[in-house]
Amino acid sequence: MDPAVVGRRVRALREERGISLSTLARLAGVGKATLSGLEHGTRNPTLETLWAVTAQLGVPLTAVLAEPAATPTVHGAAVTATLLEVFTDADATYELYRMRVAPGPGQLSPAHQPGVTEHVTVFAGVLRAGPADAPLTAPAGGHLRWVSDVPHSYTAVGDEEVAASLLLRYPRR
Amino acid sequence: MDPAVVGRRVRALREERGISLSTLARLAGVGKATLSGLEHGTRNPTLETLWAVTAQLGVPLTAVLAEPAATPTVHGAAVTATLLEVFTDADATYELYRMRVAPGPGQLSPAHQPGVTEHVTVFAGVLRAGPADAPLTAPAGGHLRWVSDVPHSYTAVGDEEVAASLLLRYPRR
DNA sequence: GGCTGTCGTTCCATAAACGGAACAGTCAAG
């Protein structure tokens, strides 16, 4: 992470709108010194400060945070998954992944916590996945679901790479 | 913006991974007091702190900041859907949505082109959806699938808002 | 020339976020 990048984006957004540092500081209710240091990357701003500034600029917080696009969390050799979204409700937290499974030998993943379930919707290719001792198979358009508190596997059937969405559901304890 | 929401997400992500507050604090190189206060929402964390924690959790900063809100394409009164991804392969085009259905009267959507299918995975709440004359019902964790070349409906059963993922499959003609 | 306004930076006392240590609570082993 690079605070200088965040600072450059804030400054760029401010100058796009043609307002001065002094004015933005006053509107956002932060000190000029704070905003100056933030734009220079010489400070380590507080969430509250960054929020006040970006809200006044009319952009979401995420617009100024330097993100390496996505976060390719490589599960292993055959599977690559990128986290699309995390959300929580009263009963559970969910992680939604976009998943690709390369053809060839599959991949084994260790067990998760008790009660965790996985939900897969296959976009393309044919996927065999589920508990390692009893995997299920789904073609494009199909859907799989299993309790993943045991070791489980992902395998692409045939030569085509599998594209799917993977939803991990973690019940609240 | 609500620091308590950020804190809840951090805690949820940590507990999903089954690691203790003490361990995460040590791995992320922050104090336990800092992490405790962050999870409770009683602190106003620094970007550096939040970055260290989320990086250790393996999620982007945006995952804990309360604003995904990329492209809200409001289907109508009861249903709001945000497009997460578009995917095309040799046979079809897919659109993956995150969908919310508000409790109360449902919503009717007109027919799509012939051959279009919808696949819904319910995360929370109970959803009744499908062809208007023969809707299907699925609880949290359930999955629905229908050919949507006829008018179809979405209705939340009960008082709870429904969260779901919606996959639209458009066959290539 | 002086005067006035605004620009962005720097100085500085205050407030608060920080990490380490001490704390009570829980669980398992002996």
Add this chain to the structure above:
DNA sequence: CTTGACTGTTCCGTTTATGGAACGACAGCC
């Protein structure tokens, strides 16, 4: 029961982010 390792919270001294004030620089105007 005692011990030990662990949990998460709270206390507290240190570090640092904060906002107001002072600063020099520049522009327009008299």
